[in-house]
Amino acid sequence: MSDRDTVLAAIRANKKALPADRPKAEPLPVPARGQVEGAKRRDLFIRMAQAASASVEVLTSPEEVPEAVANYLVAQNLPARLVLASDPAIANLPWHDYPMIAHRIGAATVQDHAALTVAFAGIAETGTLALLSGAETPTTLNFLPEHALVLVTTDDLCGTYEELWLRLRAATDNGAYWPRTVNLITGPSRSADIEQQLLLGAHGPIKLHILLLDLDA
């Protein structure tokens, strides 16, 4: 018998039906906190992301993105250089107006200090970003550079995780085009493995800077 058959046979021989008083199915609790809309949802997202040590900058038009990026690099005392996702929401921005920023489009390498990519969604409940792998949004952009800059629009903010899954199922033809990687990212990387002292910037980014595009503002 193969290991597969052995394991399945053992499970079938030993498994026990649920006690009669247990529900066969039941609605799962969804925290009330995330069930908000509009400005409340935006404010919750900002508050929770900041509580997780991300920084959030609200912009009102896509054209403001290159300038915000340039200012960020200066403020962090970084070389004016970054790698960009090829997603049109980023690649089509007026980068030519900022010739001092040397940018490259594609996946990240260990030499990259800063990257800008775009999130599929944000989840207000916990201030989390949902990023999908794909030709236009390589996963390495989320992890290799020390500074991860992520663009997300208020239209793409979900209140709860349940809402995120609904949108993701809809966007992937009910899972038929499911991406290799779904990253749920809440703040910059950290470790408390040395005597429980919390340090930001372990193997992933030291800083997570969220550019929140609010077209209604």
Place this chain on the structure above:
Amino acid sequence: MESTADRFVDNAHRALADETLQQAMGHVRVNFIEKRRLAVEALPEFEALRQAGRNMRDRVLADLDKHLLAFEAKVLEQGGQVHWCVDAEAARNKILEICREAGARRVTKGKTMIGEEIGINEFLAAHDIEPVETDLGEYIIQLRHEAPSHLVAPAVHVTQKQVEETFRQVHRDLDAKRDLSEPRSLLSEARTKLRQKFVTADVGITGANFLVAETGSSVIVTNEGNGDLTQTLPRVHIALASIDKVVPTLDDLTVLLRLLARSATGQEMSVYTTLSTGPRREEDHDGPGAYHVILLDNGRSKMLGTPKQDLLRCIRCAACLNHCPVYQAVGGHAYGWVYAGPIGAALTPALIGLDHAADLPNASTLCGRCEAVCPMQIPLPDILRYWREEEFKNGAAKPGRASQSIRRGLRLWAFLARHPRLYRFATGIGRRILAGRAGRAGRLDKVPLAEGWTVNRDLPAPSKRGFHALYRKEYRG
């Protein structure tokens, strides 16, 4: 991993006398508990989620074969592979086979308890494949040739000074005079060292906190980002999971995610929760070219339908360790195998046999805090009691066991209890001696015939007059 679970008593004695360990364990007693409390208080639905999570896990276990097959079908559909393994040896061989097919010489590893359970590092190293732990805590203990002592914080028993000593010893290529006095500099050094390993690894091995049948995904939950570099950069990704990790849908997953980080570290969400599904797509610029899931049984299917089944609900948050007075005192290594604390005391006998872990169920005061904080409401004290009864049944046939001396003591007590005059006489003498010795302090730091017990504890002194004497005086005049 080799077990010393059959030597808990000796292990615990050593741990209590180890001043460095005691210093390190102080952080557990404070940090984890307070952070969890605040996070739980900030989510009014926490108790409802516990209930829903428990029920959902029980529903899955009642139909485990169905959910595993659904998961397998989705993984295959997404271009991945699933390898069912009955035991540790089968899993090790399968992993080696995959590594050899990939021509692997170096393997990076995310944190995986299943990896510890099957002893994958030693096995790969013995076959000339270099395993590199990349979680900071795991990296530290790999360099120190130690086992993890905590489910979430594997190096919680190591002090900062010891980390510095280890790094100086191992990172010999770096300037001997470099400043490593700050935790930040230790972290940076590890980050730099491991970056070189990440980009040169051929295979990445991670654990899996959960498997999602709906999408055929393995899920890891981490804070450092090492797990993601491990499963993104090498050519091959192997996810190690036991059969109890499967959940039906993304919404079911969400219930457990809402419980896990809050119970483990007091975070709303861990920094990185990642769903991996199949290998990289044709158009992707990064990600592994092959994706394998090792589905390990190793004794778990035998737990179904028994009093131990509830242990299969565990999500490895370590809240039971953090809140356990015994774990806090002796740390994780005393438990002698992979899983420490109350969950370890209850699970280890089921996985390696009660004969090899007979003392573990006694490593508990049955105070019940573990069950009270368990997000999956696992009745840990009941299961420990079950094991004690099993061990008592076994012990009759096996002289020399701890249960033998317990048995003698109980027999003596039972004799006295059936002879009230003798009982009062004997306890009266004992009481007078102890009360006299304690003097005004009311506490005893040494008790005749029980020195072992009082090495690490004080005994509250008995009052000079016992209950019977007081009762006679008050109610019978």
